[in-house]
Amino acid sequence: MRARTRTGLGALAAGVVSVLLAGTASAAPAPGAPGVGDPYYPNAGNGGTDVLHYDIRLTYQPATDLLSGTTTLLLTATQDLSRFDLDFALKASSVRVNNRPAQFTNQTGNGEFVITPAQPLLKGQTATVVVAYADTPSTATVDGLNAWKKGSFGALGIDEPQSSAWWFPANDHPTDKATYDVSIEAPDGDAAISNGTLVRKTKQRAGWTRWQWRSTKPQATYLTSFIVGKYEVVESTTPDGKPYINAYGADLGDSLYAAKASVERTAEINEFLGTQFGPYPFEAEGGVVTSGIGFSLENQTRPTYGARNFRAGSNTTLIAHENAHQWYGDSVSLGRWSDIWLNEGFASYAEWLWSEHEGEGTVAELAQYTYDSNAADADLWKLVPADPGADNQFDNAVYDRGALTLQALRTAVGDEAFFKILQTWHAQKAGKDGRILEFIALAEKISGKPLHDLFQTWLYTAGKPAVGPNGSVAAFRAAAAPAPASVKPRSYDQIQANHRFLAAEHAG
Template identity: 85%
Template sequence: MRSRTRAGAGVLAAGVASVLLATTASAAPEPGAPGAGDPYYPNAGNGGTDVLHYDIRLSYQPETDLLSGTTTLLLTATQDLSRFDLDFALKASSVLVNNRPAQFTNSDGNGELVVTPAEALAKGQTATVVVKYSDTPSTEQVDGLNGWKHGDFGALGVDEPQSAQWWFPSNDHPTDKATFDVSIEAPDGLSAITNGSLVRTTKSRAGWTRWNWRSTHPQATYLTSFIVGKYDVRQSTTPEGKPFITAYGTDLGDSRGAAEASVERTPEINAFLASQFGPYPFEAEGGVVTSGISFSLENQTRPTYGLKNFTSGANTTLIAHENAHQWYGDNVSLGRWSDIWLNEGFASYAEWLWSEHEGEGTVAELAQYTYDSNAADADLWKVVPADPGADNQFDSAVYDRGALTLQALRTTVGDDAFFTILKDWQVEKAGKDGRIQEFIALAEKVSGKPLHELFQTWLYTAGKPAAGPNGAAAARTAHAAAAKPKSWDQIQANHRLLATEHRH
């Protein structure tokens, strides 16, 4: 017995030793992945890190397009890391990790700054990463593209799905949100605008002024804006007491009045949207109108609007669209870029809600007119909103057919369940990201109805659905007396600009 016991103990000890060796081997630090695993944009985001906060301190001279400064990232390692990537198109001059010089390789056109710390990072370890740089963003490309805008208007770091990498190193994917402090020094007479609350402006040195901003809620990197140029900046508060900051380029010309008549109504519009979606999710509100872009983007707390959107007059449906994104896209971000319907379909539906509120066509009328105006062979039905592909990510189908999907859902489950679903999505996913299948599961849970066939028809299948968004009987009734809703042309114009002007 003893001899067998000793033999068994030896076998057990050998087994334990091999397990320990295997554990030790598997725990060896490894490089983080160069992307977050998004099929549309394989290099977007990074593996192995979770960024908690960005402190960005920059100086920018529009005349030369020279951007200089330091970004400090506070991050946590999500695996044992021998090295990690940051998404960054500019040339870094030095990198510190936990106060020690790190080796690094600058982007070679792929947008990846590869950092090898002096000591590997253990899973769960926090790290302070300091990146210093000085470069001209307009000269740097990623995969043959440049998302930086530079011209007589100044400069804009505003675009979708990526823009951050042309002005700060980051984990550039919506699944890694963080808080931000952004400090931008610009020549006197220019404004430097970004997200959140304006903490202070100071005279930094002769001929220069520094603008310091803070965003206290989780924020995706592509929603973080860089805007420097000649702007008239207005500061006030909303009726709820939140900072309300708007800015208008001094070169807006005859459209300045229309822009102000739209953007200055933001608190009113957000109050209405809050009645539909739940409380406004952030600490500040506002908007910026610029001649530097044609499209508009839902930058968190302060959307950026292209001047072209106001050349025909006031455009409050656009304000409703971009601010609806504060809920759908900003507070709850998409989990993958193929989930873009969760952003654009909902914001487009908000335009219909606002139009009804303004007496310019009910949601049912706008939905029915959109459905009837697109024949069975129309382009609207050729792209599948649930997975449009990177090349069609901003196709009008994602906007218009996406909104039709929500109206079909509302028709099926009823108003009470529909608006409960919209609000519960905000509560369950606040500050996080979500996937389409998760939204469908929530809709079935709240409504108590099987909805697979509905979503399969409207979101996942090419071709015009046989029944309209208001149901078959309602479709015939609405079609018989259909008149084009007053806001329909403006909404379609908005969507054409939104769908065609992004980088991808």
């Protein structure tokens, strides 16, 4: 039966009422998205939440690989939420949201951990989320992968772009950084190492020691480290008074002294990098050397180095690379994983800066030799650093061609503008994240020069760029008078080896 239609003022009044009601009614709380929308990793991170702090309190038994404990997240809802996701691969036993038991789905196969609180979270509301769990990380997978490292060296929760899912639930994307308290109980005789400051070590029961670490500056999830095993832990302070903690695996053998000759110079290297990039951005310094990985990673305040990087002797260019990340990659994180050049190109350039400082080849020499050593059909020129693809994020082109891009920029704008660009980029973005186009805009603003063609050539276009007085980019030699290109800078082979090691396991 057809309803009768209202006419005249009655219809108008009804329409006004309906519009007013529509304008005042709020939408029902909705589920948060399972990811932040990163094209490379669609399920990375989560929509609808902003984590402020992680309190991670764990017990780990290396003999059985059993990891148990709780993670408490303090987070803010960025929308009205009926439920929300975290990224987590282990089996949970309970979840509480604001002290009330919450429903949860342990989707361990794809790493999505879905929580439905007893009451919806409203936009702007701060919530306390407590997840209790116990599992063996070496048996857990996310999309068929496992990032946990377990062996005679102990255990490592270290990898890039993802590693946190194997030891704590998180909003696992660099755009959501938080502060941390990490407390790990391990058997006596094992060290338990993480980031920031070692607040204290305590014994609460026979045979076990608890190590408590605190990170007070915003920190990305993949830069947060879990290291348990037999390590020599060396505690001291830097010349300016910061906690300075280094650790060396008990199984380093003949490489131990070369590792120490490198890592123990971290404070000196950071002091030099500070003259190039601005003040060191964090509250502690140090490094860990382990046989458990072949690559190295810029874990915040305390990079982790694969022991094989020191087989041929000391390797301070690697220390410079990973600690340059403390500025570019850690303090200033990438906004999308496709922006990886902002991390690796900058850290690779720092290797050249350190080599020049040590008298082992000027930046101009290293750039020119890298350019000359790769023919027009070399793999280095086939990949574009601005968008290498998820499978090629750690390709040598991102490192070497990325560093060449910065040298091309330096040659084009001059030293004064170049270092002002680098320092301003960090100063403006410290504790936040950035995108490549934002960096390009800043470079143009500071230099006062149009740089579109330069970046288009070096970052966005496959093929070997032309270099020379009449080429598309000014010669690398313009700012210096290096030796002929046929003379290899002394640090060149070591830097290339570093980049191969850095990329090897990521590619696998």
